[in-house]
Amino acid sequence: MTGAPMLEVDGIDVFYGDVQVLYGLSLEVREGEIVTLLGSNGAGKTTTLRAISGLRPPRKGEIRFRGRSLASLPAARRAELGIALVPEGRELWPQLTVRENLDLGAYHPRVRANAARNLETVLAMFPRLRERSSQVAGSLSGGEQQMCAIARALMSEPTFLMLDEPSLGLAPVLVEQVMRTVAELHASGITVLLVEQNLRKALEVAQRGTVIETGRVRLEGTSAELSRNPEIRAAYLGI
Amino acid sequence: MDRFVDLAVSAVLLAGLYATMAYGLGLIYGVLRVVNLAHGGVIMAGAYLGWILHGWAGLDPYLSIPLVVGATFLLGMAMYRVLVRHLPRGPAGGPASLLLLFGVWLVLRNVAYLLFTGNDQVIRTSYSTHALPLLGSFVSVNRLAVLAIAVVTPALLHLVLRRTYLGRAIRAVAQNADSCTLVGIDVERIYTLTFGIGTALAGLAGLLSATIFSFNPGFGSGELLKSFVVVVLGGLGSVFGTGVAALILAIVEVFAILVMPSYLTAAVGFVMLVLVLVLRPGGLFGQRVLG
Ligand SMILES: Nc1ncnc2c1ncn2[C@@H]1O[C@H](COP(=O)(O)OP(=O)(O)OP(=O)(O)O)[C@@H](O)[C@H]1O
Ligand SMILES: [Mg+2]
Numbered sequence: 352m353t354g355a356p357m358l359e360v361d362g363i364d365v366f367y368g369d370v371q372v373l374y375g376l377s378l379e380v381r382e383g384e385i386v387t388l389l390g391s392n393g394a395g396k397t398t399t400l401r402a403i404s405g406l407r408p409p410r411k412g413e414i415r416f417r418g419r420s421l422a423s424l425p426a427a428r429r430a431e432l433g434i435a436l437v438p439e440g441r442e443l444w445p446q447l448t449v450r451e452n453l454d455l456g457a458y459h460p461r462v463r464a465n466a467a468r469n470l471e472t473v474l475a476m477f478p479r480l481r482e483r484s485s486q487v488a489g490s491l492s493g494g495e496q497q498m499c500a501i502a503r504a505l506m507s508e509p510t511f512l513m514l515d516e517p518s519l520g521l522a523p524v525l526v527e528q529v530m531r532t533v534a535e536l537h538a539s540g541i542t543v544l545l546v547e548q549n550l551r552k553a554l555e556v557a558q559r560g561t562v563i564e565t566g567r568v569r570l571e572g573t574s575a576e577l578s579r580n581p582e583i584r585a586a587y588l589g590i
Numbered sequence: 591m592d593r594f595v596d597l598a599v600s601a602v603l604l605a606g607l608y609a610t611m612a613y614g615l616g617l618i619y620g621v622l623r624v625v626n627l628a629h630g631g632v633i634m635a636g637a638y639l640g641w642i643l644h645g646w647a648g649l650d651p652y653l654s655i656p657l658v659v660g661a662t663f664l665l666g667m668a669m670y671r672v673l674v675r676h677l678p679r680g681p682a683g684g685p686a687s688l689l690l691l692f693g694v695w696l697v698l699r700n701v702a703y704l705l706f707t708g709n710d711q712v713i714r715t716s717y718s719t720h721a722l723p724l725l726g727s728f729v730s731v732n733r734l735a736v737l738a739i740a741v742v743t744p745a746l747l748h749l750v751l752r753r754t755y756l757g758r759a760i761r762a763v764a765q766n767a768d769s770c771t772l773v774g775i776d777v778e779r780i781y782t783l784t785f786g787i788g789t790a791l792a793g794l795a796g797l798l799s800a801t802i803f804s805f806n807p808g809f810g811s812g813e814l815l816k817s818f819v820v821v822v823l824g825g826l827g828s829v830f831g832t833g834v835a836a837l838i839l840a841i842v843e844v845f846a847i848l849v850m851p852s853y854l855t856a857a858v859g860f861v862m863l864v865l866v867l868v869l870r871p872g873g874l875f876g877q878r879v880l881g
Contacts, residue, residue, distance in 0.1 A: 425776075427776045429774075430773055435772070436772050438768070438769065442768065444762045444765040445766075455773055457773075460774075507773060
């Protein structure tokens, strides 16, 4: 089921100005996997995803996608490779309609011709968005905004999808729904890197996990291994 | 009655020019968070470009629209690529870009003094004095043409912003630039184009004004301030808000002539600006950006 390395993060240092946030961080996601990136508040999970998507490039180390270094590839060209991020806090365009948000998801040249078809696909997946399609995104509920953010990312036909705390601030029913969606996307062939605070849920859907602490890898292992780890059970699962 | 019609026509005409200028200023601020103080200088440059093309090459000012718009579009893109791009933006970066763009304006103005002296000029064509009867009064054909262009231009831009991928990308960049990068929009390219478009609107407004009003190298400062008033009143990047605000300003200015000495009418806009900032700091139409 899993194959060659798809994403390799190799010893990256990332800074905000003079403040270092990631210290030689390494991470690997193989083709077809679903991997979760875990860690407490401020550990550097969002920063890691921003580095991969090119919004905050590393000062040291390398990120490779399907064996190719991303160092010289501007962030705006990465969607074309099949890399997509559902950012923390949704980050929709609040005064554009849902439809406009989705259309822009298919902006890059490789997929623009498929925009209409992709729109049908994501609206079939999230019927709620069809009802809301002419409303501005800022007027949606939290759960609907999350669906819209996921749908926008899917419009670009990603092969590698990163999700940053997609269940944040959602009611339990919606958390279930989002997690089911993530599992379905993975089953449909998309490789997934999932950042979650909800460790229990994350380990349920993921095959492997990496735990980071103040910008460094602390633990790695399969979901089963991590769920059994006494440190994790004490620190995150409250057992 | 004649006088009323005259004043009403003047007000609508002025409103069209104000809307065109202000829309350019508001677009640049809405997308880049930069107050383009060079806007007045470009308005002046547009006037002189039209005047040169007319006086030296015999080109009708309406035929020179594509040239003036193209030249000021390129000028705006160059200003962004060479200067503005390297400056900090937003509230903290305000002073740097304000000073720099003010400097650009001074340079443009002084170049104009050197080339053209400080004498007043106007673009006078064979049809400058033609007039059509309208509502019992006579209205100059030139003024009607200027009005038509000044109304059609922002409306066209509005359509571009609404209906095209590029236009949606411009509005999206104004609202959340990082999300644009994530879907593959080259944000720097959008900034460059937006600065070009906003600047070209100033150039167009300058050219159109030059067919009606006399100008010299100092031309553009009053226009810049009026653009501010309209942007503050009408909000950022809303064609409707900009149009209504421009009309309000123009009506107040024009009809102020009836009740106060003319040297005071120029101050009317600023009184309005202060009133709006005090009473409705978000503008009459709220805070939406290119919504
Ligand atoms: N724009 C920024 N400027 C300066 N420091 C930042 C910035 N963004 C994040 N940081 C710092 O970097 C560190 C890592 O932040 P990051 O957002 O990557 O953590 P996180 O693991 O995603 O946390 P959370 O679970 O709260 O989302 C934190 O100490 C944070 O304060
Ligand atoms: Mg985070």
